Amino acid sequence: MSPNTASPASPAEAASPAAVTTAQAQVQAEDWLVDAALAPLADGSLAPLYAGAAAGELTLPFCAACGLALELEQRACDGCGATDIHWRPVERAGSVHAVTLVHRREPGLVRVTEPYPVLDIELASGHRLIMTTLTAAGSAPVIGRPVTIGFRSVGGVAVPAASLDPAGADAAPGSPTTSGTITAPDPSAAGLPAAAHTSSEPEVSP
Amino acid sequence: MASPLEPAVVGLGLTPMSLSAGGVPVDLAIEAVASALADAGLTRGDVDGLLVNSSQGVRPDRLGVALARQGGLGDLRLLEHVEIKGATAAAMIQRAVLAIRAGLARTVICVFADAPLRAGGTSGSTYAHSGGNDGARGLERASGVLGSVPTYALLASRYFAVSGGDPEDLCAVAVSTRAWALGNPDAVVRKPLDAEGYFASRMVSAPLRVLDCARPVNGAVALVVSGEATPGQAPRVHVRGMGQAHPMRRRRAPGESWFGGGRAAVDGALAMAGLTRSDLDVIELYDPFSVVTLLLLEEYGLVEPGQAGKVVRSGATAPGGDLPVNTGGGQLSGFYLQGMTPLAEAVVQLRGAGGARQVPGASTALVGGIGGRVDHHACLILDLEPSR
Numbered sequence: 001m002s003p004n005t006a007s008p009a010s011p012a013e014a015a016s017p018a019a020v021t022t023a024q025a026q027v028q029a030e031d032w033l034v035d036a037a038l039a040p041l042a043d044g045s046l047a048p049l050y051a052g053a054a055a056g057e058l059t060l061p062f063c064a065a066c067g068l069a070l071e072l073e074q075r076a077c078d079g080c081g082a083t084d085i086h087w088r089p090v091e092r093a094g095s096v097h098a099v100t101l102v103h104r105r106e107p108g109l110v111r112v113t114e115p116y117p118v119l120d121i122e123l124a125s126g127h128r129l130i131m132t133t134l135t136a137a138g139s140a141p142v143i144g145r146p147v148t149i150g151f152r153s154v155g156g157v158a159v160p161a162a163s164l165d166p167a168g169a170d171a172a173p174g175s176p177t178t179s180g181t182i183t184a185p186d187p188s189a190a191g192l193p194a195a196a197h198t199s200s201e202p203e204v205s206p
Numbered sequence: 207m208a209s210p211l212e213p214a215v216v217g218l219g220l221t222p223m224s225l226s227a228g229g230v231p232v233d234l235a236i237e238a239v240a241s242a243l244a245d246a247g248l249t250r251g252d253v254d255g256l257l258v259n260s261s262q263g264v265r266p267d268r269l270g271v272a273l274a275r276q277g278g279l280g281d282l283r284l285l286e287h288v289e290i291k292g293a294t295a296a297a298m299i300q301r302a303v304l305a306i307r308a309g310l311a312r313t314v315i316c317v318f319a320d321a322p323l324r325a326g327g328t329s330g331s332t333y334a335h336s337g338g339n340d341g342a343r344g345l346e347r348a349s350g351v352l353g354s355v356p357t358y359a360l361l362a363s364r365y366f367a368v369s370g371g372d373p374e375d376l377c378a379v380a381v382s383t384r385a386w387a388l389g390n391p392d393a394v395v396r397k398p399l400d401a402e403g404y405f406a407s408r409m410v411s412a413p414l415r416v417l418d419c420a421r422p423v424n425g426a427v428a429l430v431v432s433g434e435a436t437p438g439q440a441p442r443v444h445v446r447g448m449g450q451a452h453p454m455r456r457r458r459a460p461g462e463s464w465f466g467g468g469r470a471a472v473d474g475a476l477a478m479a480g481l482t483r484s485d486l487d488v489i490e491l492y493d494p495f496s497v498v499t500l501l502l503l504e505e506y507g508l509v510e511p512g513q514a515g516k517v518v519r520s521g522a523t524a525p526g527g528d529l530p531v532n533t534g535g536g537q538l539s540g541f542y543l544q545g546m547t548p549l550a551e552a553v554v555q556l557r558g559a560g561g562a563r564q565v566p567g568a569s570t571a572l573v574g575g576i577g578g579r580v581d582h583h584a585c586l587i588l589d590l591e592p593s594r
């Protein structure tokens with residue numbers, strides 16, 4: 001499937017050069033990091049997140065009753081027990097909570113020839129979300145560094161990615177328009193939130 | 207009718223630990239069970255309980271309760287597949303002890319087997335290709351999180367930020383653990399390691415190098431827990447304390463997402479045993495990655511907060527030190543059979559059967575098992591003295 005990964009919905013986006021890129025180009029471009037075989041299931045359990053991402057929004061789950069930020073796979077609120085979950089756009093800004101530079105590059109799945117960053121981002125909404133960077137980055141940002149959130153396109157599915165550009169000093173600006181990515185550097189909403197704790201991690205192993 | 211004696215570990219069986227492809231879990235399990243029964247001086251007919259621990263994930267050869275039938279056992283009164291990820295091994299022992307105390311069974315086998323090494327692929331590759339594309343895991347995989355190492359590397363970076371550790375601390379764990387492995391004939395890596403060798407090893411996902419990662423093997427371990435008098439020669443190893451903790455850390459600010467909350471498992475086990483941390487002679491921890499040893503030493507209150515690296519660098523956890531940790535080489539240098547690795551080593555030490563790596567006079571051990579992303583903790587206090 002190939003959702004329209006390129007229609008930045010945020011008004012703040014209008015002036016961004018990235019927003020000019022056509023949807024067609026976005027879908028066809030290959031991601032800088034991984035093979036299209038790793039495209040997430042866009043209409044699976046995280047469908048609201050991917051639908052939002054396709055429209056340039058970072059959409060995350062909250063308890064509809066008490067507003068608590070929930071984890072991606074949470075089905076009942078740990079604060080009040082409610083099971084009504086409301087997914088809504090949040091501010092596309094956060095900071096680095098944990099970071100690694102991955103040196104092992106799985107043949108056939110990882111496209112790059114150099115180590116790549118994986119970040120655990122604490123969003124302004126409170127959610128924590130794991131992502132890589134919007135474009136190739138040869139070094140890993142330090143914990144605490146501010147980031148904004150854009151979107152990569154993996155096999156036609158938009159997934160959140162961290163942009164280091166606007167926030168700081170040591171950024172290595174990339175040109176998102178040529179690599180199947182969309183910058184979405186601006187905040188739109190705030191909330192509380194949750195990133196995903198995967199409860200299904202199998203073996204702990206090398 | 208309850209068993210006459212305090213339930214204890216009376217049999218231990220290990221298959222050879224193989225670094226090459228071959229074997230299927232059910233056959234490895236049967237081999238380990240036979241070995242454990244022989245060690246206990248028992249036969250299959252003495253067994254009335256079987257608890258099975260399989261590797262997680264969907265695999266066609268996954269071990270299950272069919273092992274009872276396939277393994278030639280007779281009628282059973284207790285048969286369960288236990289599943290709390292890496293914490294399962296310790297939890298199975300807890301389950302066996304409770305069942306025996308309740309009179310639900312007399313002699314229970316606990317077994318784990320795994321054969322992740324396949325022809326034509328590395329273990330790293332095996333893990334990198336598993337996980338699927340749905341849910342949070344699918345999103346992570348699309349973001350380049352393949353296998354478990356990047357996840358634990360994130361944990362390590364966060365742990366460093368919170369506790370002040372650094373790569374020298376990871377090195378100290380790898381070196382200390384390897385030093386123990388040198389004395390363990392069952393360890394699969396028995397080449398001396400120093401800091402230079404550690405830092406020369408390949409980076410997998412910073413700060414974790416290949417020598418920070420467990421060594422998967424094809425193999426199995428089985429234990430026999432019984433409340434009966436048994437003819438085995440080895441001393442009975444009693445389960446004097448046990449506890450679990452399943453902290454529901456959330457992936458949101460402001461708490462820590464990657465660790466914390468496990469201490470209650472150890473506190474509970476010690477309270478049940480009527481012992482304190484100073485009574486522990488050997489510490490056997492689930493160590494899939496070097497950073498986990500550091501983290502658990504602090505989380506379980508075995509060292510002061512933020513001091514794990516310093517303690518390990520001092521040599522305290524190495525052979526001859528006063529806080530012996532992972533005395534068989536752990537999962538890093540010994541063998542990675544999930545929760546069975548620390549459990550088996552604790553039994554060996556308390557039996558005084560550790561040979562070159564024996565800790566003199568060891569009579570009380572802590573076994574710590576973790577599962578998921580340090581989400582599940584199951585602990586045992588094993589002791590040569592019964593608790594009643």
Ligand SMILES: [Zn+2]
Nearest residue numbers: 063066077080
């Ligand atoms: Zn709620």
